[in-house]
Amino acid sequence: MGHLPQDARCCRAALAARRACGPDAFVLELAFGQAFAPLAPGRFAMLAAADGSGPLIPRPFSVYDQLAPDRLSFLVQVIGPGTRCLAALAIGSELICTLPLGNGFTVAEPDREVALVAGGVGSAPFLLYARARARAGGRSHFLYGARSADRLYDREAFQTGALRCLDATDDGSLGFRGNVVACLAAELDAGRIGAGALVCACGPEPLLHAFAAFARERGLDAQLSLETYMGCGIGVCNGCPTPTAAAGAFGDWPYAKSCLDGPVFALADVAI
Template sequence: MPVLETPPLVHETVVSDRREPFSDIVIIGLYAPKIAREARPGQFVMAVTPSGERVATALGIYEAAGDRISLMLVVVGPRTRELALLERGDRLVLAGPLGNGFQLQALGKNVALIAGGVGLASLLLPAQRLLADGARVHLYYGARTAGALVDAELFEAAGAGVSLATDDGSRGHHGYVTELLAREGRTHETIAACGPSPMLRAVGTLARTLGVRAQVSLEETFACGVGACWGCVVPLERSSAQAPAFPPVAPGETRDYVHARICKEGPVFWSDELRW
């Protein structure tokens, strides 16, 4: 029965380390050998909230090496607050790795990474892989204030160039991170980005202006995380290679796109194929 041959993706992991580089930004290291081995850059996990009282939380896989993975989260509500309180030795159930990651080959050999806030978490593995494959990588990283720009040095250590921006001007460019790249003009072959939706929309506009293509990793509330509930959709061109099969719609329907599941067909899409 083919359906049962898929390896189970539910894992009991154990917290191996925890740090809080800025208030409400927490990085949790986990002993999770199977996920560490299998994770592709840009994939995510669903973290079962320890109390079991809330819907699981989707988090991008930040680091993956040896038997360890890490997750970066910002405390924004009760679910992330619970996760942020985890300590070394605590158990955490994760489902994953899930979703399709970045299409690294299609990004080419000279890539601009654009991160907004903890969107950074989904870009370290792509950066490491691209650099290992001989690409040039430059990180454009924006956050609300200097302290919230965490871990840029990990990208530098991997060999990436780094430019910073803050909303309050406390470090780097005073303003949006996309403005940094816009000012430089077309200095990269492609863009890969992760961050809040308004930033990703701006990335899409910027890419069009610069005449390059951008892969954007969308952040959204997932319920199931595996494509079952159709709760996390985004409008996508029917011609996209990622568009789910869907028949011509009923008479009276004026929308000419399809809905793609961010958790299943994504979370990474080509920005010029999104209709948002």
């Protein structure tokens, strides 16, 4: 496995399919030589091309969908060398993968209302969440925001009937005009989402900061998945520190490791 961190969860997969789903994003379908138990939403994988055509350090991606026990997909936005390499790999190419990693979101009991709040490729963990709610039941809302409608990647995939889907775009090209936190505020204020709902968020850092401030102000029960930089994904490089809240579950210890203790954290446990 060359230069990559060795771990019992390290394996190879073949690139089975890739489909574009927006101007700068695609869904990768990987075929593994092993079966995975059903994966909780928010768990992730470190991915790298086996031919060394990408960067030395693998990149983390949330599991997007579990198409079969041995077949997983990933929603990827192209932003730099690692994601450009994944975009260019030929079908049939091998990837080196370490998974499943991280903890995942709490899937609420069916009697608990849930609101899922995503920005851009932050939607990735929520397709598995939608699948879990479709099996178990329960009132669920999916609030999906982006700067424009073409950046609401693969939005039709979420319209399975298990979620009440709402779009928010900065330019007003689809759905609510404004960011997804403002959309959440409007829904809460109108009583269409209850103040007691479990609210789960994932997206770019500015969105998560706005969400954290809003959720604290409203006293929401919130969890968020942090897209911290990661070097190894398995707890050895110390490259993913997240400042913790003294009054939270991590106590006085000032940092948690996003890859091991997260990437999903209760809002009360982190200082973001």
